Amino acid sequence: MRRRRMLFSLLMVAAAGMGTTAAAAISPHPARAAATTVPLDRVVPAPASVQPGGRPYTLGDDTRIRVPAGSWESRRIAGYLADLLRPATGYDLPVTTRGGNDGIVLRLGGRHARGLGAEGYRLTSGGRAVTITAARPAGLFRGVQTLRQLLPAAVERRTGRPGRPGPWRIAGGTIADRPRYAHRGAMLDVSRHFFTVAQVKRSIDQLAQYKINTLHLHLSDDQGWRIALASWPRLATYGGSTQVGGGPGGYYTKDDYREIVRYAADRYLTVIPEIDMPGHTNAALASYAELNCDGKAPPLYTGTSVGFSSLCVPKKVTYDFIDDVIREIAALTPGRYLHIGGDEAHSTSHQDYVAFMDRVQPVVAKYGKTVIGWHQLTGARPADGAVAQYWGYDKTGAPERAKVVDAAKRGTGIILSPADHAYLDMKYDKDSPLGTNWAGYVGVRRSYDWDPGDYLEGAPGEAILGVEAPLWSETLSTSAHLEYMTFPRLPALAELGWSPADTHDWAAFRERLAAQGPRWDAQGIHYYRSPEVPWPDGR
Numbered sequence: 001m002r003r004r005r006m007l008f009s010l011l012m013v014a015a016a017g018m019g020t021t022a023a024a025a026i027s028p029h030p031a032r033a034a035a036t037t038v039p040l041d042r043v044v045p046a047p048a049s050v051q052p053g054g055r056p057y058t059l060g061d062d063t064r065i066r067v068p069a070g071s072w073e074s075r076r077i078a079g080y081l082a083d084l085l086r087p088a089t090g091y092d093l094p095v096t097t098r099g100g101n102d103g104i105v106l107r108l109g110g111r112h113a114r115g116l117g118a119e120g121y122r123l124t125s126g127g128r129a130v131t132i133t134a135a136r137p138a139g140l141f142r143g144v145q146t147l148r149q150l151l152p153a154a155v156e157r158r159t160g161r162p163g164r165p166g167p168w169r170i171a172g173g174t175i176a177d178r179p180r181y182a183h184r185g186a187m188l189d190v191s192r193h194f195f196t197v198a199q200v201k202r203s204i205d206q207l208a209q210y211k212i213n214t215l216h217l218h219l220s221d222d223q224g225w226r227i228a229l230a231s232w233p234r235l236a237t238y239g240g241s242t243q244v245g246g247g248p249g250g251y252y253t254k255d256d257y258r259e260i261v262r263y264a265a266d267r268y269l270t271v272i273p274e275i276d277m278p279g280h281t282n283a284a285l286a287s288y289a290e291l292n293c294d295g296k297a298p299p300l301y302t303g304t305s306v307g308f309s310s311l312c313v314p315k316k317v318t319y320d321f322i323d324d325v326i327r328e329i330a331a332l333t334p335g336r337y338l339h340i341g342g343d344e345a346h347s348t349s350h351q352d353y354v355a356f357m358d359r360v361q362p363v364v365a366k367y368g369k370t371v372i373g374w375h376q377l378t379g380a381r382p383a384d385g386a387v388a389q390y391w392g393y394d395k396t397g398a399p400e401r402a403k404v405v406d407a408a409k410r411g412t413g414i415i416l417s418p419a420d421h422a423y424l425d426m427k428y429d430k431d432s433p434l435g436t437n438w439a440g441y442v443g444v445r446r447s448y449d450w451d452p453g454d455y456l457e458g459a460p461g462e463a464i465l466g467v468e469a470p471l472w473s474e475t476l477s478t479s480a481h482l483e484y485m486t487f488p489r490l491p492a493l494a495e496l497g498w499s500p501a502d503t504h505d506w507a508a509f510r511e512r513l514a515a516q517g518p519r520w521d522a523q524g525i526h527y528y529r530s531p532e533v534p535w536p537d538g539r
């Protein structure tokens with residue numbers, strides 16, 4: 001592990017043409033930096049390599065955003081950046097393909113892009129220009145997220161008098177950056193409580209700021225089925241007609257889902273749909289009686305208990321149903337993965353569970369997707385190339401962990417979502433008004449202070465694909481609820497997925513995290529003011 005970290009640091013130094021890693025560059029006294037510029041090392045997630053120095057760049061009414069000719073993605077990213085900056089600055093910020101070395105310059109390829117990978121970027125700021133260079137458009141977009149954090153927090157305002165306050169300066173120096181892990185995800189449970197397309201888009205924008213690249217949508221559960229399918233229409237119209245507590249529920253049409261996928265892709269997030277099975281299926285069982293072993297449909301369910309429902313494993317119609325569902329959802333989903341759940345199937349015998357997974361995994365492959373399942377999949381026979389999402393916690397027994405580690409040794413990829421570190425729906429403390437506490441209380445430090453690289457002892461390092469922060473919605477029904485539970489913990493988990501292990505330091509992170517508070521205030525994000533974080537206003 002130490003050798004791999006050293007090689008990574010050397011690669012980033014070579015890519016940037018400099019000799020300072022982020023760990024060495026982070027100031028021990030960030031609060032002493034000049035008030036007019038944000039230090040380059042104040043970014044969340046922590047960059048891989050930082051070298052401050054030189055004159056700052058100042059946005060002005062003559063600033064242009066320059067992009068390479070012939071790259072529509074670069075032009076779209078430039079338009080996204082201009083739309084972010086115009087409301088607060090009041091500047092026109094025209095996007096142009098005309099050459100030049102002034103303004104904001106987005107570049108693809110070239111010698112400065114070597115070693116940056118698919119999502120890495122190099123940001124250089126000086127008196128004439130701030131330049132973001134990347135090998136791929138996704139890297140440009142990640143660099144734009146860093147750029148916005150280097151401007152004063154007021155740049156995030158969308159209302160009020162334009163052009164105040166200023167000046168809009170970006171500190172001089174260079175950042176070279178790329179992610180530690182390829183998978184950096186967040187999960188949104190739209191089944192327990194339904195969230196509209198607009199609400200999901202708001203969440204996507206918030207995730208993108210912290211270089212999250214995957215949105216896992218939990219689309220079905222006991223309390224609601226949330227996507228309309230032509231082959232089984234009552235799944236949505238009846239199975240989606242309620243939610244926890246008995247509210248009206250809701251569902252996405254195919255066009256709604258396509259719009260979510262498109263919006264996420266424009267921000268370089270891939271959507272992974274989840275249809276949970278064979279348990280967590282009461283909404284489906286209530287919609288179609290023939291899916292039940294006794295042929296009788298149970299009532300719709302609006303509670304929060306788990307483990308009582310199961311598809312009928314021996315019935316042929318079960319697999320006709322699954323084939324139809326996977327076929328339609330796969331056709332709507334351009335991403336590589338399809339999540340089949342598989343957790344808490346307490347009403348399914350082990351023998352039936354194994355038989356079920358043996359039949360369902362090939363259906364996913366048949367429609368061109370790779371299986372992801374919750375880590376209970378490793379108690380069956382994971383297909384070649386399958387991925388297990390680990391959600392265990394301190395009380396998870398050694399035999400269960402051992403199955404996951406053994407599967408990882410045999411080639412199963414692992415996404416880490418330990419409930420007592422990564423679950424965003426856990427209460428912060430005993431006084432939290434929202435959330436649950438079955439995995440304990442999860443403050444910001446607990447979200448941050450663990451290392452995905454050594455969390456599952458014995459698992460090969462190459463098997464760890466990354467981290468994901470699930471947000472279950474039993475107690476959450478509004479965007480304000482989602483934000484309160486997401487912030488400030490999501491940035492902590494995003495840093496674990498993105499930043500090199502040798503940048504990991506709670507004392508430094510809490511200072512950088514505190515500086516995000518004014519940005520969230522400017523955006524109207526309803527975050528929890530954790531007492532673990534020294535917020536600038538002292539609250």
